[in-house]
Amino acid sequence: MTRLETVGEIEELARAQADRPASLIAQFGADEPLPLDAGVSLSPFQIAYMTYGELNADKSNAVLICHALTGDQHAASANPVTGKPGWWSLMVGPGRPIDTERYFVICPNVLGGCMGTTGPASIDPATGNPYGLDLPVITVRDMVQAQAMLIDRLGIDQVLCVIGGSMGGMQVLQWAASYPERVFAAVPIACAARHSSQNIAFHEVGRQAVMADPNWLGGKYAELGGSPRKGLAVARMAAHITYLSDEALHRKFGRQLQDRAKLAFGFDADFQVESYLRHQGMTFVDRFDANAYLYMTRAMDYFDLAKDYDGVLANAFAGTKTRFCIVSFTSDWLFPTSENRTIVHALNAAAANVSFVEIETDRGHDSFLLDEPEMFETVAGFLSAAARRKGIT
Amino acid sequence: MTTEMQRRADAAHPERIDLKVITGFVTPRARVLDIGCGDGALLQRLENEKEVDGRGIELSQKGVNEAVARGLSVVQGNADHDLATYPDNSFDFVILSQTLQATHNPRLVLEQLLRIGQKVVVSIPNFGNWRIRSQLVLKGRMPITQDLPYSWYDTPNIHFCTVRDFVTLVDEIDAKVEKAVALIGNGRVMNRAIRLPLWNLLADQAIFLLRR
Numbered sequence: 001m002t003r004l005e006t007v008g009e010i011e012e013l014a015r016a017q018a019d020r021p022a023s024l025i026a027q028f029g030a031d032e033p034l035p036l037d038a039g040v041s042l043s044p045f046q047i048a049y050m051t052y053g054e055l056n057a058d059k060s061n062a063v064l065i066c067h068a069l070t071g072d073q074h075a076a077s078a079n080p081v082t083g084k085p086g087w088w089s090l091m092v093g094p095g096r097p098i099d100t101e102r103y104f105v106i107c108p109n110v111l112g113g114c115m116g117t118t119g120p121a122s123i124d125p126a127t128g129n130p131y132g133l134d135l136p137v138i139t140v141r142d143m144v145q146a147q148a149m150l151i152d153r154l155g156i157d158q159v160l161c162v163i164g165g166s167m168g169g170m171q172v173l174q175w176a177a178s179y180p181e182r183v184f185a186a187v188p189i190a191c192a193a194r195h196s197s198q199n200i201a202f203h204e205v206g207r208q209a210v211m212a213d214p215n216w217l218g219g220k221y222a223e224l225g226g227s228p229r230k231g232l233a234v235a236r237m238a239a240h241i242t243y244l245s246d247e248a249l250h251r252k253f254g255r256q257l258q259d260r261a262k263l264a265f266g267f268d269a270d271f272q273v274e275s276y277l278r279h280q281g282m283t284f285v286d287r288f289d290a291n292a293y294l295y296m297t298r299a300m301d302y303f304d305l306a307k308d309y310d311g312v313l314a315n316a317f318a319g320t321k322t323r324f325c326i327v328s329f330t331s332d333w334l335f336p337t338s339e340n341r342t343i344v345h346a347l348n349a350a351a352a353n354v355s356f357v358e359i360e361t362d363r364g365h366d367s368f369l370l371d372e373p374e375m376f377e378t379v380a381g382f383l384s385a386a387a388r389r390k391g392i393t
Numbered sequence: 394m395t396t397e398m399q400r401r402a403d404a405a406h407p408e409r410i411d412l413k414v415i416t417g418f419v420t421p422r423a424r425v426l427d428i429g430c431g432d433g434a435l436l437q438r439l440e441n442e443k444e445v446d447g448r449g450i451e452l453s454q455k456g457v458n459e460a461v462a463r464g465l466s467v468v469q470g471n472a473d474h475d476l477a478t479y480p481d482n483s484f485d486f487v488i489l490s491q492t493l494q495a496t497h498n499p500r501l502v503l504e505q506l507l508r509i510g511q512k513v514v515v516s517i518p519n520f521g522n523w524r525i526r527s528q529l530v531l532k533g534r535m536p537i538t539q540d541l542p543y544s545w546y547d548t549p550n551i552h553f554c555t556v557r558d559f560v561t562l563v564d565e566i567d568a569k570v571e572k573a574v575a576l577i578g579n580g581r582v583m584n585r586a587i588r589l590p591l592w593n594l595l596a597d598q599a600i601f602l603l604r605r
Binding site: 323325326344345348349350351353354355356357358359360374377378380381382384385388 | 446448454457458461462463464465466467468469470475478479480483
């Protein structure tokens with residue numbers, strides 16, 4: 001039997017990314033601290049990011065991509081850890097909806113992540129050890145503030161579009177609320193203006209699974225050796241179910257058995273769906289830091305955009321000139337259409353320019369990462385019209 | 394020659410003259426909300442010809458997705474439920490084309506339109522038209538026409554009115570008719586001199602420009 005605490009080759013590769021990512025890095029020294037919602041400043045810190053395409057002469061064609069909970073900056077190029085194509089390579093690239101021959105695409109790893117932007121797996125310069133839980137809790141607003149500093153660094157006043165799904169969508173909404181004059185168009189996909197009680201509950205199950213693993217060691221596993229692979233795998237398995245739908249799972253697996261003709265009357269993976277989930281869990285732990293998972297889920301839990309605007313979501317968008325396109329999926333029960341429609345209604349109340357598309361699919365929340373032609377047409381059409389209005393040829 | 398070709402083209406597509414009249418009502422660079430905008434044909438026309446800042450609401454998801462993919466700003470929703478979220482006076486023009494008769498509460502919808510828009514364009518099919526009247530009177534059957542092709546049991550049109558009924562409602566809610574145009578079958582605009590009683594008998598549809 002494999003000893004789970006052994007750090008494998010891929011995991012080794014992933015850990016190296018935390019401080020020395022195979023991407024661009026923007027470093028922010030003592031003169032540019034980041035004041036966090038937690039009440040303390042983070043300094044120094046760094047942002048790992050990728051860019052695709054060329055920034056035009058008047059720096060008006062930038063598209064900022066915000067990634068989801070377990071995503072990273074490698075949206076459109078091979079992931080240096082897994083070797084797999086970028087997580088949004090169907091959406092971003094030459095001739096794709098976010099056309100890199102037309103737009104300058106920026107995709108940063110979020111603050112608190114584990115792919116090179118400062119996060120719990122990064123080395124704390126004060127101790128020489130990974131931050132672990134000594135890193136303050138990060139919020140979606142902190143992530144966006146850090147991204148704004150990156151956009152400043154790149155000399156861009158206003159981005160043509162900020163786009164992202166799920167936690168990425170939350171960042172898009174935060175961008176539009178915090179920096180309305182810097183966002184010409186915004187595409188929040190499959191998200192919500194606040195994390196629901198049910199979603200917080202799912203995240204708590206995941207965090208408890210990680211923290212219950214004896215190898216978690218109070219978050220100090222990186223310096224003491226090993227990692228809470230089992231706990232993180234269970235967290236991922238539970239979360240993964242919420243990204244799919246009953247219908248899609250049934251279509252894909254039904255009650256089919258895994259490599260056997262009949263039930264084994266034991267607790268091995270009898271069913272294909274069990275085997276699939278175990279695989280999802282195990283491949284995830286190779287590439288993702290357990291503490292970063294705690295920080296990411298917490299950031300989403302804390303997200304409640306209206307809270308900063310007297311509890312009225314429309315106030316977050318008062319007077320906005322940003323053009324919005326909200327996208328939801330019929331079978332997404334994690335961020336259902338009703339949550340997305342709440343955002344639409346708030347934008348209507350703020351007399352904002354808003355489009356809202358609900359796409360019919362049985363593939364659940366994960367649809368935003370998949371081959372959904374109607375989503376591609378929507379994004380391509382919306383982005384193209386925005387570019388036209390901003391005078392980009 | 395061109396006019397004759399245009400007339401024929403319009404006659405072949407009666408809906409186009411409807412859009413043409415509405416487009417004529419809208420002032421350049423206005424903020425426009427088109428309710429029941431379908432795939433966005435009118436919005437597109439208004440953006441092209443009048444450079445409006447246009448938005449749409451459409452019930453069918455297919456229509457919405459097509460319109461957004463064409464670069465128009467459209468949300469899925471319906472006139473009965475989704476107007477309440479818009480602030481007062483948020484648009485220069487609010488357009489409700491051939492949709493009022495399909496709403497659950499036309500009076501409330503009309504009041505909402507007048508609250509949201511400085512001016513309101515409403516087009517209605519005229520149930521007072523003589524062909525419709527004769528089907529009911531002579532045949533004793535619920536009318537089915539080219540423009541209103543549904544049977545009584547499957548029609549989405551649940552609140553029909555005549556031109557006269559509509560004008561009465563406008564009076565009741567203290568709104569003013571600023572302009573009105575009646576269209577007959579093949580899409581011809583009726584002579585403006587002809588007055589309401591004749592419109593009520595001859596018009597297939599009427600288009601009103603209203604204000605508070």
